[in-house]
Amino acid sequence: MLFRQVTHDDLGCASYLVGDDAAGIAAVIDPRFEIDVYLDLARYMGVRIEHILETHNHADHVSGHGRLALATGATIHVHRLAAPEYEHEPFDDGWELALGEVVVRALHTPGHRPEHTAFALVDRARGEQPWAVLSGDSLFVGDIARPDLAVDRVEGARGIFRSLHEQLLTLPDSCEVWPGHLGGSMCGGPGMDMKVSSTIGYERAHNPLLREPDVERFVARSLATLGPQPPNFEAIVSLNRGPLLATGVEATPLTPRQVELKKGEGALVVDVRTDQQFDEAHVPGAVCITSLSAGFGSRLAWIADREGEILLVGRDDDDALNAAKLATAVGIRRMAGFLHGGMTSWREEGRPVATIERLAIGDLPARAAAGELQIVDVRERREWDEGHIPGSVHTPYHDIDAIPAGIDPELPIAVLCASGQRAAVGASLLARHGAKHVLHVVGGGVGTWERAGLPIER
Template sequence: MIFRQLTHDDLGCASYLIGDEDAGVAAVVDPRLDIDEYLRLARYLGVRIEHVLETHNHADHVSGHGRLVAATGATVHIHRDAEAEYDHEPFEDGWELELGDVIVRAVHTPGHRPEHTAFALVDTARGEEPWAVLSGDSLFVGDIARPDLAVEKEEGARDIFRSLHEKLLTLPDTCEVWPGHLGGSLCGGAGMDLKVSTTIGFEREHQALLSVEDEAAFVERTTAALGPQPPNFENIVALNRGPLVREVVEAHPLTPRQVRQAQDAGAAVIDVRTELQFDEAHIPGALCLTTRRAGFGSKLAWLADPEQPLVLVGRDDEDALQAADLAAAVGLRTIAGYLAGGMTSWREEGHEVERTRRITIPDLHERWADEASRPQILDVREQDEWDDGHIPGAIHQPYHDIDAVPEGVDPGRTVAVVCGSGQRAAVAASLLQRHGAQDVVHVVEGGVPQWKSEGWPIEEPEG
């Protein structure tokens, strides 16, 4: 039997190549947009990729099913309720696909989406019981999927409860669970682990949500802590449901003059270098969003308009081309180009640059303690983090919701931007500068948790 998990670290996605080496046949489950590794593995193992299986219409990344069909002639299989607009073979609960001695059995598990289906794997050469289940976006390591990206959240939560208790948790305790996402994905909650697999028995024993046997209580708990919905998910679902995406996005090199022209015409400039490099010097109006940390694609999808052209600026051309691939993976295909030669070429031609001041949490506390020099403080963490305690007098606006200078912030006065570590604050600081704030300070090397650990004043919402 062939079984390979392939992860996309930036998006926290997992896909699978499964098959039978003796029979020479394989299938790819939930393929990512970059298909080169599937093709390489298939050649190496001497198998043909004849099938593509989708657990559902993905909401966080563009599928590679179209590119695999173009490259291999494979048939795409997805549940009938997906209402896919491309050529495919629809299936229903209980459908089976034979790959030599390997049987793939469809287990319809609605909740995350109505069409969602897990795939139980049976190796008939070893036994009749499923030894593993590809759980997709239903059951994760340490968590379950969010229920609000396709239907009303209470309806989705009820469906997930039934899918778990009537389907997945009836599998043998020894059955391995290989999920569609790892920690950091937008499709799950904070409990998701970076561990790549688990078992039904371990999750039943150790995942608190699975011990909730009352459906109403389960619905209440799973819907109470949902984060905000990413704004681009409907666009990604439409791409995955619609005509097959077969072509890659090509990014073309631009001179500094062409970058300025594109920016003047409405393009967004995305600087993908490190936060430190951005703060030291960047193109005026650029957004700071580094590819050097996980989650670039998800954050970009949250902040960018799918119709707005993007100009990518890296340390060098390789940086920018990597960013273009990550942008395409989240459905952002309008790439105006990239700054050839990176930021160095901009500076060599003597073009204007903008800088962002940096201070640490101890520096911020020192200034905050002196009312005469106290800056405005903008906390850009999520609502639950803010509710857990914040710096007295701070203004709150999650970084991904900054589309203007936030209410309560005076753009003419110094504003210090803080988060939990300094990473989200970098994005928010660049957004504030883009929207006209005149003196923006990026709080680095820590955030509000460090402020709390030092024992400095913390304010919590009443009640």
């Protein structure tokens, strides 16, 4: 049996290549938009990709099923409730696909979305019991999928409860669980683990939500920690249900003069370097979203207007081109281009730069006590409710489309989160919207403040 997991680390997504190397046939489940890895694996293993399976219409990333079907001639299979516009073979619960001695069996598991389906894997050369289940967006390692991307969230949570207890938890304890997402994905909750797999038995014993036998308590617990919905999720679902996308997006190299012109026409300049590099010097009005840490695509999708143009600035051309691929994965397709030569080319021409002051978290208490600073907390609402600095103003970074109410743009503003990463985005957005003196709090955040014994409000 051939089995390979392929992860998209920026989005926390997992896809799979499954097949029988003796029979020379394989299928790809939930392919990402960049398909080279599947083609390379198939060639290396000596198999033909003849089938593409989707667990559901994805809401957080653009599928590569169109590109992969065009490249290989493979048939796309998805549950009939998905109702896509592209050519496909629909299936129902219990459908089986034979790949030599390997059998893929559909387990309809609605909740995350009505069409959602997990796939049990049977290797008949070794036994008739499923040895693994590709759980998609139903059961994760340490958590479950979010229920609010297609139906009422209470209805969705009840659906997930039924899918877990009537389908997945009927599998043997030894059955391996290979999910569609890893920790960091927006399609699950805070309990999601970075571990790439688990087993039904381990999750049954240690996943808190699986140990809850009452459906209404399960619903309440699963909704209590629900974070914000993935950005642009309705638009991404529409792309994944619509006509097949066969092409990516070309990012054009631009000179500093062209960047200035595009900026004047309204393009959003996104600096994908590290936050340290951004704070030291950046194109005035640019937004800081580093592509060198996980989560770039999701953060960009929250900030960017899908109808507006995006212009990328990296350390060099490779930085920007990689960021363009990550942007395409979340449905951002209007690329104005990228600054050729990176930020160095901008500075070599002597063009103006802006800076943002960095403030170590250890120095924040004294500055705050002296009354020198306004504090903006850019974490999510759940985090804010669990504890925040007295007197701070709460606005999640992705909701900053103006100077927040109660903040004076003429006075210094310290921006913080839990670690400094989201604060980098928030600080750049406040500067973009006219704040005169923004300070990016680094080296920690609200948790660091609390552990130092400083006051916290709840």
